[in-house]
Amino acid sequence: MAATDRSSAGDPVRTLTLLWREAREPAIGQRGPRPAQSVDKIVDAALALADAEGLGVVSMRRVAQALDVAPMSLYTYVPGKAELIDLMLDTVYARMPRREPAGPDWRDRVTAVADDNRALFERHPWLAAVSTNRPTLGPGAIAKYDYELQALDGVGLDDVDLDAALTFVLGFVQTCARAAADVRTAQQESALNDEQWWAANQPLLAKMFDAERFPVASRVGAAAGAAHGSAYDPEHAYAFGLRRVLAGLADLIERRSDT
Template identity: 55%
Template sequence: MTPDAPSRRTPADADAPARTSAGDPARTLALLWRDPSALPRRGPRRALDVDTIVDAAISLADDEGLAGLTMRAVARRAGVPPMSVYTYVPGKAELLDLMLDAAYARMDRRPTTGLPWRERVRAVAEENMALYEAHPWAAAVSTLRPPLGPGQMAKYEHELAAFDDAGLDDVTVDDCLTHLLVVVRACARDSIEAHATREQTAQGDEEWWAAAGPVLERVLDPAAYPRASRIGSAAGEAHGSAHEPAHAYRFALDRVLDGLERLVEGRAGTAADG
């Protein structure tokens, strides 16, 4: 796993806020679950299906980010007239739900049966980081109102199982999973942005420091900022940059797991005392 190099694409979508469940909820859920009532009837001018449109949209977003995701561009990628896309999907809001749910459904899921809960939870983190490596646009989508399709539900079911036998109540299990996924998503976004910065500036961190370092040494008084000077220099020398996303992800994941372990052990101790 190399979270510092998740994709060849740039996250232009960071400037275009996007969220799931922004369309008509009833129509979206019907489409997500492929309810026949929500699907267009096939005919001579409807040679495609919803899945083909979703695949075209995912391919487009993978290449151009969410900023390049328009219904016209999706139609062009699918090879159909622009207005025909609307016979399959009402609009971009519903399409985004379908895209993310499809990405969830296709995630690789590591077999973890028989492993300790901590290793199962680590696998969940790695699976989500892999999702963002494959589809950087997914990290830019707010899922506070999740899409609630079959892909989302399968993902949620799988991830909750990582906490089986940890001795936590249902609400705490959901809290723990949410905490883990929030941290992974934040690390993924940093990784994506770092990759984009290198591409957009055609300059690596070492080159940037080579230009900025001498100026900083000239203007910065270490006596005025002793901790920043000492610790910043040590960290920069250790990681080769002011912020190294792969290291930050590994450190954050270990700390999350350590914290969850203390929680699990504390609950176990309370149960034993009772």
């Protein structure tokens, strides 16, 4: 299988029991050598590797090497790489801070949720590269869900809207984080600074910002580029977007005027 870095393939029941650390399936008698590793050790090693060098270097061989173990030994504990990534995800979810509610104003509480999630993506940049964040339904994900729902609980939304509102907020943060990560990697892998880039693309830039073919794009693109110092400013996008998100939710919470 040529799996891209996606989570969770294979038997979903097996994945779930693993996430909840339910009894492993042999485990009847305790014959044979005692396990020298553990699921947690493997997940921690993979996490350390991903945090330090990115998801790209997280291969089964590399994780095994970090544990001083043969690559195939990992498969004694984990069904495959997809499940390992699921475990990594659930682990960082479980370790997120669970503060006291940020205040009586739901806006402050939602802002805190958004900021915490943004910080999560900053602490673990590889999160933005995991293609699927499909709810793993592990203990960490559910604890996170429970905690974050509380920020919006009691403001008068029914439960269905409550769930949708949280999904909306988290989706926004994720999009921002991914965009920010894209900018970072783009900057890293092109060894060009801005000046060199503009010089090298001089002839094309005229076409790109052709005010006749693309009147609005050339005008707005120039203005945005000048304001941010580059084509995309993650910080500004987050600040702007969060205000829109809060205003959008306010319309639902404080007015309830639309369906």
